[in-house]
Amino acid sequence: MNTPSTLLQVRNLRVDVGERNVLKSVSLDVAPGALVVLMGANGSGKSTLGLALAGHPSYRVVSGQAQFDGQDLLAMNAQERARAGLFLSFQVPPDIPGVKNNLFIRSALNAVREARGQVPLDAFDFLASARTAAQQLGLPEAMLGRPVNEGFSGGERKRNELLQLALLQPRLALLDEIDSGMDVDGVRAVVQLVQNLRAQGTAFVVVSHYLQLIESLEPDTVLRLDQGCIAESGDLELARRIARTGYAHAAEAVGA
Amino acid sequence: MQTTEQAPALNQALDGLYRHGFVTDIESDALPPGLDEDTVRAISRKKREPDFLLQWRLKALALWQTLEPPQWTHLRINPIDFQALCYYSAPKSLKDGPKSLAEVDPKLLETYEKLGVPLHERARLAGVAVDAVFDSVSVGTTFREQLAKVGVVFSSFSHAVEHHPELIERYLGSVVPMGDNFYAALNSAVFSDGSFVYIPKGVRCPMELSSYFRINARNTGQFERTLIIAEEGSHVSYLEGCTAPQRDENQLHAAVVELVAHDDAHIKYSTVQNWYPGDEQGRGGIYNFVTKRGLCAGQRAHIAWTQVETGSAITWKYPSVVLRGDDSSGEFHSIAVANHFQQADTGTKMIHLGRNTKSRIVSKGISAGHAHNSYRGQVRVARTAANAGNTTQCDSLLIGPNCGAHTYPYVDAARSDAVVEHEATTTRISEERLFYCRQRGIAPQDATALIVGGFCQAVLEELPMEFALEAKALLAVSLEGAVG
Numbered sequence: 001m002n003t004p005s006t007l008l009q010v011r012n013l014r015v016d017v018g019e020r021n022v023l024k025s026v027s028l029d030v031a032p033g034a035l036v037v038l039m040g041a042n043g044s045g046k047s048t049l050g051l052a053l054a055g056h057p058s059y060r061v062v063s064g065q066a067q068f069d070g071q072d073l074l075a076m077n078a079q080e081r082a083r084a085g086l087f088l089s090f091q092v093p094p095d096i097p098g099v100k101n102n103l104f105i106r107s108a109l110n111a112v113r114e115a116r117g118q119v120p121l122d123a124f125d126f127l128a129s130a131r132t133a134a135q136q137l138g139l140p141e142a143m144l145g146r147p148v149n150e151g152f153s154g155g156e157r158k159r160n161e162l163l164q165l166a167l168l169q170p171r172l173a174l175l176d177e178i179d180s181g182m183d184v185d186g187v188r189a190v191v192q193l194v195q196n197l198r199a200q201g202t203a204f205v206v207v208s209h210y211l212q213l214i215e216s217l218e219p220d221t222v223l224r225l226d227q228g229c230i231a232e233s234g235d236l237e238l239a240r241r242i243a244r245t246g247y248a249h250a251a252e253a254v255g256a
Numbered sequence: 257m258q259t260t261e262q263a264p265a266l267n268q269a270l271d272g273l274y275r276h277g278f279v280t281d282i283e284s285d286a287l288p289p290g291l292d293e294d295t296v297r298a299i300s301r302k303k304r305e306p307d308f309l310l311q312w313r314l315k316a317l318a319l320w321q322t323l324e325p326p327q328w329t330h331l332r333i334n335p336i337d338f339q340a341l342c343y344y345s346a347p348k349s350l351k352d353g354p355k356s357l358a359e360v361d362p363k364l365l366e367t368y369e370k371l372g373v374p375l376h377e378r379a380r381l382a383g384v385a386v387d388a389v390f391d392s393v394s395v396g397t398t399f400r401e402q403l404a405k406v407g408v409v410f411s412s413f414s415h416a417v418e419h420h421p422e423l424i425e426r427y428l429g430s431v432v433p434m435g436d437n438f439y440a441a442l443n444s445a446v447f448s449d450g451s452f453v454y455i456p457k458g459v460r461c462p463m464e465l466s467s468y469f470r471i472n473a474r475n476t477g478q479f480e481r482t483l484i485i486a487e488e489g490s491h492v493s494y495l496e497g498c499t500a501p502q503r504d505e506n507q508l509h510a511a512v513v514e515l516v517a518h519d520d521a522h523i524k525y526s527t528v529q530n531w532y533p534g535d536e537q538g539r540g541g542i543y544n545f546v547t548k549r550g551l552c553a554g555q556r557a558h559i560a561w562t563q564v565e566t567g568s569a570i571t572w573k574y575p576s577v578v579l580r581g582d583d584s585s586g587e588f589h590s591i592a593v594a595n596h597f598q599q600a601d602t603g604t605k606m607i608h609l610g611r612n613t614k615s616r617i618v619s620k621g622i623s624a625g626h627a628h629n630s631y632r633g634q635v636r637v638a639r640t641a642a643n644a645g646n647t648t649q650c651d652s653l654l655i656g657p658n659c660g661a662h663t664y665p666y667v668d669a670a671r672s673d674a675v676v677e678h679e680a681t682t683t684r685i686s687e688e689r690l691f692y693c694r695q696r697g698i699a700p701q702d703a704t705a706l707i708v709g710g711f712c713q714a715v716l717e718e719l720p721m722e723f724a725l726e727a728k729a730l731l732a733v734s735l736e737g738a739v740g
Binding site: 054055056057058077078079081082083087088090093094095096097098099103104105107108109111112115147148164168 | 686687688689691692693694695696697698699700702706707709710711712713714
């Protein structure tokens with residue numbers, strides 16, 4: 001079961017949101033250290049896949065299986081999945097008024113560390129590593145003392161997701177349009193961080209519409225999602241073709 | 257012979273008690289239930305009070321008999337039979353408490369553990385009969401010596417009546433008149449004990465004064481009376497209460513707190529109230545009906561109330577400031593939590609009388625379970641209060657679908673140059689915020705505590721630091737089981 005070749009194995013996943021069926025049947029394999037790019041038109045189900053895998057209570061898995069590191073992912077609640085090493089970067093990260101960013105991230109990190117059997121970090125040790133990570137990502141240190149995402153610009157919120165990714169060091173990171181709202185330096189920071197973590201074995205599923213980012217990430221696989229199904233699977237060439245001709249054309253070509 | 261004054265009713269009742277098999281010296285321990293002039297005389301006599309105080313109590317009793325309990329609150333209160341209550345019991349012998357922690361309600365002990373109350377303190381809070389009162393005795397003593405050096409008086413109310421009767425006579429009832437309201441009148445007639453603080457001119461009190469350290473605080477809770485006087489240019493910070501729930505068999509608490517700040521004096525009064533709130537079904541719990549008021553008597557005087565109210569089945573409490581001195585200022589910072597079937601009707605009154613008087617109100621109400629939480633605040637600007645200003649920020653946080661939050665702001669401005677600002681928000685702990693925390697590995701309970709802590713941050717910052725940490729832990733414990 002616990003083969004080193006697959007970290008995440010998804011089979012025929014069907015997901016409803018409220019009364020609406022969004023994912024029809026999705027199957028997917030992600031190996032440790034691999035990078036999968038997920039493309040698809042708006043509403044094709046990309047964000048739904050991430051939220052369902054992360055265990056959002058409004059995204060109901062109707063049928064199908066998902067194994068994470070040999071464990072039944074769907075039997076775990078949201079926080080258990082996170083502690084097992086699954087990280088989702090939100091397309092629109094919410095704010096938490098009055099809660100300082102460093103307290104929030106330290107609480108998260110210590111919850112994850114506890115699950116790994118590591119001792120919790122105290123405020124000082126945490127701050128030291130958070131400062132280093134922030135510096136590497138080009139984040140102002142002051143951001144650690146501000147309330148979580150409160151009054152942050154879209155780009156700042158995304159950088160804050162990156163900071164959490166860097167500190168939590170998950171085994172699998174689902175990045176949902178991490179580049180949207182970010183400036184050039186921000187996108188460069190994404191690429192740098194993904195490369196570093198990938199070298200340590202972290203796997204990625206990246207949702208993006210931005211070819212330049214996708215090329216820089218050197219994906220192993222590119223998937224196109226269409227109406228809740230994986231419509232096409234390929235490599236960088238597929239991403240380039242979609243960037244050239246668009247999703248509508250891609251759908252016609254396959255349908256033909 | 258004072259015993260000859262005893263009315264037949266009282267003797268009858270005493271006999272009644274005796275027939276039930278009590279062999280203790282009733283005269284020195286407790287009065288029978290019921291309240292009339294004889295009860296008040298007996299209380300005063302037991303406490304060996306000067307005549308002015310007895311007369312004052314009797315006047316208060318006469319007023320109380322003409323008053324009705326307030327009906328304007330958003331509270332459901334079971335009728336209280338005031339003639340069935342007992343109005344005096346001397347501090348209990350330690351023998352009456354549980355003999356060891358093994359005899360204490362395990363749920364209470366569990367809460368102490370969660371709050372991180374040190375082991376030796378747990379026993380004291382739970383009312384365990386122990387011979388030595390631990391370190392607090394020595395803490396209390398060194399404390400008192402240090403205060404005496406700078407002329408600060410910090411004692412029990414009874415002690416002050418004995419040693420500073422002139423101050424008591426001058427200030428008692430000067431801020432909360434005996435007939436102010438039903439419960440204040442009741443307290444004025446029968447108050448048992450409480451705290452007294454006097455800060456001389458120009459003195460900055462060298463430490464936070466805490467009723468927690470006052471050893472004689474046992475069993476004085478029901479009708480407690482506190483009086484704090486800050487002379488010109490003095491500063492004092494007073495902490496009341498304790499974050500750990502205290503064992504208490506009294507159902508009704510009707511305390512009165514009076515603060516007097518003269519020219520340039522600062523008084524900061526912080527409360528953490530965590531009386532027994534009743535169980536998950538709403539059975540039992542303390543009725544906490546308190547009148548707290550501060551008077552900025554002098555120019556540039558400043559009074560700030562900060563309260564964290566998590567306990568009691570019902571809380572009815574409006575710490576207020578009368579801004580009489582020109583350029584004086586008042587603040588009210590409040591966190592009120594109501595979970596399960598708790599009810600809170602709390603807020604403040606800011607009465608602007610002097611010129612250039614300013615007040616600020618920050619209220620954070622949290623409701624969970626089936627609880628109801630009301631903010632009730634009044635800002636009054638008198639004709640004499642030129643250039644007065646108030647800002648009110650009133651936020652409510654709802655956890656779950658069955659609770660309620662209500663806001664009743666009253667503004668009464670007699671001047672057109674008054675600037676009165678009111679801002680109110682109501683939010684829920686949104687699923688998105690909760691999921692965000694959970695996706696980062698944080699359990700729902702911890703996430704709720706984080707979110708609530710953030711919501712309350714502006715008020716928690718007003719508390720002395722150590723207290724703020726305890727209060728945060730207390731918020732988490734109070735809301736346990738509210739989410740997830």
